[in-house]
Amino acid sequence: GAGVSQSPSNKVTEKGKDVELRCDPISGHTALYWYRQSLGQGLEFLIYFQGNSAPDKSGLPSDRFSAERTGGSVSTLTIQRTQQEDSAVYLCASSLEFWGRNGYTFGSGTRLTVV
Amino acid sequence: GQQLNQSPQSMFIQEGEDVSMNCTSSSIFNTWLWYKQDPGEGPVLLIALYKAGELTSNGRLTAQFGITRKDSFLNISASIPSDVGIYFCAGQIQGAQKLVFGQGTRLTINP
Numbered sequence: 001g002a003g004v005s006q007s008p009s010n011k012v013t014e015k016g017k018d019v020e021l022r023c024d025p026i027s028g029h030t031a032l033y034w035y036r037q038s039l040g041q042g043l044e045f046l047i048y049f050q051g052n053s054a055p056d057k058s059g060l061p062s063d064r065f066s067a068e069r070t071g072g073s074v075s076t077l078t079i080q081r082t083q084q085e086d087s088a089v090y091l092c093a094s095s096l097e098f099w100g101r102n103g104y105t106f107g108s109g110t111r112l113t114v115v
Numbered sequence: 116g117q118q119l120n121q122s123p124q125s126m127f128i129q130e131g132e133d134v135s136m137n138c139t140s141s142s143i144f145n146t147w148l149w150y151k152q153d154p155g156e157g158p159v160l161l162i163a164l165y166k167a168g169e170l171t172s173n174g175r176l177t178a179q180f181g182i183t184r185k186d187s188f189l190n191i192s193a194s195i196p197s198d199v200g201i202y203f204c205a206g207q208i209q210g211a212q213k214l215v216f217g218q219g220t221r222l223t224i225n226p
Contacts, residue, residue: 107157
């Protein structure tokens with residue numbers, strides 16, 4: 001597509017439930033990134049996929065968080081047993097080059113609220 | 116840990132004023148990027164810098180890649196209401212495989 005597409009745009013879930021957030025990157029972009037942005041805060045790196053290489057999971061805050069990227073395109077970020085502190089905007093980005101020399105293109109994010 | 120120090124964290128200015136913000140690091144960068152984030156949206160790339168000393172403009176925005184390769188600044192001249200938002204610096208540290216982001220500067224403009 002023309003841009004990075006994320007769904008849903010908003011998600012309200014009960015504490016303890018699992019959620020899945022989807023990212024559809026720009027066609028042809030080999031690198032895909034997930035970031036988390038808490039209210040009024042900066043961008044917290046979560047995970048990075050580059051082609052067929054093993055993902056960089058160094059930013060995942062706990063083992064409740066996982067992500068996969070199927071067929072080198074669509075990615076799903078899964079949060080199990082959600083907690084209130086998981087409430088944030090989850091941003092996905094993609095880039096043509098492996099380290100994004102021309103910057104990342106971000107989606108509009110998924111706003112997750114855990115009640 | 117935090118590898119980029121962006122300042123100021125927030126700015127409250129009058130319409131028409133000029134704005135300046137900067138990012139510094141103890142690491143050497145190969146690339147500096149500046150993004151703007153509007154409410155409810157993802158960050159959008161404003162300016163990209165690739166060489167030490169490079170000065171680049173995009174309309175009323177001007178950014179520079181510091182000579183030491185450890186800092187960058189962004190200036191906005193004659194601010195207008197649509198400049199409101201959060202501005203992020205980002206950069207590629209030499210030898211790293213992904214960008215690091217600053218904590219953002221929240222710009223508020225009083226009409």
